[in-house]
Amino acid sequence: MTLPELSVKRKITVLMIILIVAFFGVLALSRLGLDMMPELEYPAVSVITTYEGVASEEIENLLTEPIEEVVGSVENVKHIYSTSQEGLSAVIVEFEWGVNLDFAAQDVRDKLSWITDYLPDDADSSLVVKFSTSDYPILYYGVTGMEDTRVLRTFLDDNVKPKIDRIEGVASVYIMGGLEREINVFVDRDRLTAHNLTIEALIARLAHENVNVSGGHVVRGSSEYLVRTMGEYEDVETISDTIIAMIGDTPVYVRDVAVVKDTFKEIRNRSRTNHRPSVILMVMKQAGTNTVNVTNRIKATLDEMKPRMPEDLALFPVMDQSHIIKKVTQNTGRNAMAGAVMAIVMVFFFLWNWRPTTIIAFAVPLSAITTAIGLYAFDYTLNVMTLGGLALGVGMLVDNAVVVIENIFRHQEEGEAPDRAAAEGAQEVGMAITASTLTTISVFLPMALAS
Known part of the structure; x- marks a missing residue:
C-alpha cells in the first residue's frame, strides 16, 4: 500500500498523526531561541596576556614571541596572528575548519603551561578565549548619576549586578x-x-x-569554633601605622618613610553618556537562549528595582540586540507570510476552486510548524537564516502542492471518485515532485559540506 492510498483509506489515523505532529511542533516553536544570526564558532582562539607598564617592544620579546613559538606546535594550526602593544600581548591562533574548538583550546592551554615558568613573574596569567557570535553583549547600558563614578560603580556592583546575574538565561554581567x-x-x-x-x-x-x-578550630563543649586572625587592612591609618623594621628599640613605621593615600586607579580611558561621566553595564546571555526573552526579563527586573535606586541614577540603553532582532525577524517572517498568501491567492486564481486552495492554505502553516521540531531537535534558533530557509521551503511546498492538486483535480474531472482520484493523482506525480525537491536540495548540499 502506497502512502497516498494509506492516507485515503486511513483518514482518521492520518488526521491523528497530523494533529500530534502539529502539537509537538507548536511546543517546539514556543521553546525555540530567537537571534539575529545563527550561532557561529569561528575556528580561532586568542591568547591574551597583560603586563602593565611595559613597552610594546619588550612585550613582543618577553611574551608574544615565546607564546607564538609554543602554540605553533599545536595540531591543525592554519595561521598565527599577533599584536604587541603597551601592556598587552594578543596572539590569535586560527585552526582548520572542522576542528573541535574545545579540544583545540585545551591543547593551547597545555602548550602554554610549558613556558609559564619562563615568562615574567609580574605578567598576568595568559587567558585563552574562543571566538563565538554568542559572546557579544545583548544589552549595553550607559549609567549616570550619584556623587561620582566610583560610588556609582560600587552601587552597581553591590545591588544591580547580583540581581541581573540571577535572571534565567543571563551568563554574565560586566561593569566597566x-x-x-x-x-x-x-x-x-x-x-x-x-x-x-x-x-x-x-x-x-x-x-x-x-x-x-x-x-x-577550638572545641568547647558540644560547639566548635573556627579561629581566624584578621589582618587585612581596612583603612589608610592602619597601613600608615604598620611597622616596617626595628632600629634598635625604635620602630620604623610606614608613615616615617611614605605617605599613604586613598585615591583612584590611573585613568587610561573615559566613558561618557549624554555628556556626563558614566559607567558601562554590559549583559551577556547563555548560548541557545532566546535573546528577546532574556532582554525582556532584564528590563522587567530593572523596572522593579527603580523605586529602590537613587533618584538621580539613570540607565540609558546604548545597544539593545532584542530591538534589532525583533525588527529583522518580524520583517523576514512578514515577507515569508506575504509570499505564502500571494501564492495561495494565485493558486485560487488559476484553479478557481476553493477546496484545493483550502488544502494548500492549511498545508503551508502545518508544514512550517512541523519544521520547528527539527530546528529544536538540532538546537537551532529562529534567525534570519532559518527564517529565510523556511520561506524557501514554503515556496517549494506550494509548487509541489499545485502539481499534486492539479493532477487530482484532472482525475476528478474525468469522472473518478474523490478517494480514487486523490490516491492515483498523488501517486502519479509523487516521483516527479520528489526528484524536483531533491534537485533543489542538491544545489545547497555543497554549501553544507563546505569546509
Missing part, C-alpha cells in the same frame, strides 16, 4: 569604566635611605601584614 579605588603608598626615597631600608623590604612587609590567617 568609572573610577576604581586604589590605595597608593608614595615612598620618600631619601627617608627610606636614611633608615637604611629598601623598597623591596617595604613591599614585603605590607604584603605580609595584609593577610587573614586561619588558626584552626
